Amino acid sequence: MQRESIIEYERYRHFRLSAGAMSLAVVAYVFDKPGTEPYGGTVLGYVLGTLAALIVLFLLFYGMRKRLTPRLPKPENTEVQTRRRFARFALRRKARRPLTFSLKGWLSAHVYWGVALVLFATLHTGFQFGWNLHSLSYVLMVLVVLSGLYGTYVYVHLPRVMTDNMGEDTLPGLLAKIDGYDKLAATSALQFPDEICQLIERSRNETRIGGRLLEQLSGRQKNCPTQLAVRKLHDMGKEFHGARLQSFHDLYAIMNHKEAAVVRARRHVKYKARLAIWLYLHAPLSIAFLLALLTHVLSVFFYW
Template sequence: MRHRTVLEYKRYRYLKLAVIVVIAAIAGYAWYGSPVGRYGGTLMGYGLGTVGALLILWLMWFGIQKRRYRGSTGSVQGWLSAHVYLGTTLIVVATLHTGFQIGWNVHTLAYALMMLVIFSGFYGLYAYLRYPQLMTENLGEDTLDSIILKIADIDREARKLAVGMADNINQAVQDSLENTRIGGGVMAQLAGRVRKCPTANAVTVIQASVRQVKGEEAKTNKDLYALMLRKKNLVDRARMDVRYKAVLDFWLFFHVPLSIALLAALTAHIIAVFFYW
């Protein structure tokens, strides 16, 4: 059976619910023509605002819910499906709540934060739908750990072989052994490749010296080349793996803090509105 994504969960159960919410919000907005305009301060405005605020609280509850492995209600996939679809409805519900009035104030701040959270969520959904497959394709049978073990083996072999080679080759191999970094800081993890990779350099150096060596040394050179090439391939795959994991995580460093900031802005928004009623 084909793998079903969170979007298709229970035959689009939450998509249907989201469509109902959106249609109800639009119909309510269109029907309630207040003489003082359509905005957050009318009865319909308060209604849409309440629905929006409750939705936000419920969506944030997902962050807590998904950590509860002994979840009381429903599967994590179900929750995620609902989180995605109902989160998307907020775009309509909250925009109608604003009555399309925006300004440089805490009210629009809350709206803008909410939109950032939603769109970072869209990116996260895209990442979850796309990158796991790429990760599988990239790793094949391996894991990052097995790649590391393989690299360690290659390093050991290469160290032995390189000892008998010319200085520049030995140096290049040593450099590869000592300075090949996988992952690292935020940017290095997200980049997935290193511009001046010592291993790539070793491959180039060894390849360049093919015509300068003869006899037994040529064979060693060839073996070393094969080793370094394998290592480079492993290193590249390891870096891509690190990159995919980083990309899968990175958006959450926006999604989560922005949603917490949204909670603060939403609180300020609601209190401000009624403080200066």
């Protein structure tokens, strides 16, 4: 049986909990009659703001919880230890399955309560924004949540796509294969005119797999020399006859294989980069957001 993802964890437990909380918040906001336009300073504004701050602390705790997982896991013990460690947080429940605080459960809660945070914080603002610290905190929060949602998407979606792309191969294996194709092509090209040799040489020297951040993320190379070589070789097929044609076909086949391998390798690099990059925003911005949030709380009560 396929294991349930962080989205479906415990039959959408955290979705149900957070959706319930969000509904309550929306109902309270709609029926609240503060006597002024809604903003963070009404009674409901304070309540929503406090709840949002508590959610933030809960979400940040995930980062600590992740690091608390023992480095040398003994599966049965880990669970017991983890449960023991967080037993004081555990809620009593009637359902059959105990409310465990596995890392997966934490992550599932982290995702859903992250989404809920946006709603709580938005209602807290009363849709009042400006060029100030308070809106900066909001924007940082939205960036953190959006990057987190992107992370959730790639975590749930990309592993299967990566497996489909790589099959049994690994990236080092694929790069070795590409080197092999290069050597074969170099030998095979020697007998052909300079024009073809140059294509093969350029393909060998200038084809880029990985590289700078944007190259990794895009998974493409502009005017890729390998693709150019394949295209040009395809057009040159008519120029050869007899045994040379056979050799040419061999060269063309080699370059075709190389191109396919290059595309797969780049795609793999791209997926890996996408799996990793969001955390370079998510984690640092969450720290900046926490500081902005603390400053926000300090400033509004400093000038109460």
